[in-house]
Amino acid sequence: MKLNHLVESQQLSVEIILSLFKRADEFRDSADKPLTGKILAALFYEPSTRTRLSFESAMMKLGGNVISTENAKEFSSAVKGESLIDTTRIISAYADIIVIRHFETGAAKQAAAVSPVPIINGGDGSGQHPTQALLDLYTIRKETGRLDNLTIAMVGDLKNGRTVRSLCYLLGKFKNIKIIFVSPENLSIKDDIKDYLMRHDVQYEEQTDLNKCLPLADIVYMTRIQKEQMTAGEYNKAAGIYKIAEENFKLLKSSARLLHPLPHVEEINLPLKTEQTDERVAYFRQAENGLYARMALLAYLLE
Template sequence: MSAFPLKHVYEAQQFNRELLDTVMQTADEMKADLADGGRRYARALDNKIMASLFYEPSTRTRFSFESAMLRLGGSIITTENAREFSSAAKGESLYDSTRIINGYADVIVMRHHEAGSAEKAASVSDIPVINAGDGAGQHPTQALLDLYTLKDSFGEISGLKVAMVGDLKYGRTVRSLSYLLTKYTGTEICFVSPPVCRMENDIKAHLDQYGIPWTEEANLDKVLPEADCVYMTRIQKERFNVPDEYEKAVGQYILTPERAEAMKPEAIIMHPLPRLNEISQEVDDNPRARYFEQARNGLYIRMALLWLLLNR
C-alpha cells in the first residue's frame, strides 16, 4: 500500500475515489481481523496516544474512536466536555489548546461547536487532527462510515438513489455524505425536509458542479417507494436560534412500520443517531433497518483512519 497522502481529516472534500477505496478496504481488513480475534492489528499503534477533545456531547463518535485506538494497541487521553472541563472554560483559545496538546499526543480527535474549527486546528498542528463534527459544518468520518454501510449493503454505491430526510440545514452528516456521493457515477439525492430545514445552497451548487441530480420534496410518502436508502435525521434543537422554527420542523417526518413497508424490499434505512421519534422503535426489527449496523461500522472506519494517518 502506498503512503496515505492526508495528514489531517477535517472535511469530506479531501477524499477522492482512490482514497475512499483505500479507507474502505482497510476498514474491511480491520473488520475481518476483529472477527478473527483481533490479533493482526492488536499492537499496530503501540506507544501511540490519541487525545479525545470533545467540546460537544457525543456517544457513538467518541466511544468508537476511543475503542478503535484501544483495539489498535494505542492509548487515549480524554475530556468528556471540553467547554466546561478544560482550559476553554478559562478562555483558552482553540489555537493554544491545539499547540499544547501537540506535546502530549500523536493524534487529536476533535468535536467542536463552531463550523470550520477542525481545519483551523489542523493549520497549527504538527500531529494529525481528525474532525469528529464541527457544529453545523461537517462530520467526515460519519460520512465515511455511511458510505461504507451503503457499500456493505449494496456491493456498489454508483447508481443509488438516496433520500435525505429531516434537518438538512444544520445536519453536518448529510452535508458530508453529499460531498462523498459526488465521487460515484449515477447517484441521485432527494432532499426531504421542512421549509426551515432545507439543504443549504452550497451543497446544491457542489452537486450541480459534479453533475449529480438532486430534487427537493416535502412529501416523504412520495419518495419512499423510489429510494434505495432513506437517511433519516433528527431535528437538532440545539442548532436553532429561533424556538418557533424548531417547533415548525420537529415531528413532521416519522418513519413508521407502515411507511417502512412502502419501501423497496432491498432498500435500507439509515440514521446517524441519536434519534428522537423520527424512526419508530417498531421499525428496528424491519430487515431494512441498518442504523445499528451503521453505528458499528464506525469502529472499523475509525480504526482504518487512525492506522492510515499514524503510519504515513
C-alpha cells in the same frame, strides 16, 4: 496524495475512500495491533459520548492508548481564555493524533493549521462531520454492494444537519447518484451543497412529501429535526410528517436500507421486532461500521 489531517469530507479522494474501506473490512476480523504504543487524544469541547467512545474503542482495538476529555469547554484552559491553537500545540506534545469535537465551525481546520500531529474533525459546529460521512458511505457500500447508481432520500433537517452536508460532499465523487432532499421548506438544504452537486453531476430534487419518495429510494437517510431550531408549532408539524413509523416503513423497497446517524428520537418509531429482524433497518449496523471506518482512518493517518 497522502492526507495529514481529515478536516472535511471533500479531502477524501475516491482512491483514499476505497483503500480505507478495504482496510475497514480487514480490521473487522483482525487482531492486528498496528498502533501499539501510540496515543490518541480525544479533545471534545462539546459532549458526544457516542462519537468519543467509537474513536476510543477504535484506537484501543488497534493496540493504542487514549487520553480524553469529555467536556473541554467547561473543564479545560479554554475557560481561562486559551486559544484552540495553543491548546492544540500543547496536546500535540502529549499525543500522536488528535480528534477534536468543537461547537464552532472551522475549529478543526484552525487546529490542523498548527498541529504537528494529525487532526481529525469529530464534528465542528454546523460545519462538517467527515468520519460520520465516511461511515455512512461505508455502510451504503456494505449494504448495497455499490457506490454508484444509487437513489438516496435524505430526510429531516437538511439545513442544520452537518452529517447530510458531509455525506453530499462524498456522494459527489461517485457516478449516477440521485439525491432526493425531503424536508419542510424552512429546513431545506443550503445552496452551497446544491452548487457542489451540480458541479459534480449529481442529480437532485427537493420534495416535501416523504411517503411519495420512500418507494423510490435505495437508501433512506433519516435525520433528527431539532426542536431548538424552530417554534413549537413548526416542530410538531414537521416531526409528525418527517417520520418513519410502521405504516410508511412498508413503502420502502425490499432491497432498500434505512440509515440514521443516531441518536434518533421520534422520527423513527418502529417496533423492536422490526428493528431486530427486518434487514432494511441498517442504523445499528451503521453505528458498528463507524468503529471499523475509524480504525481504518486512524491507521491510515498514523502510518
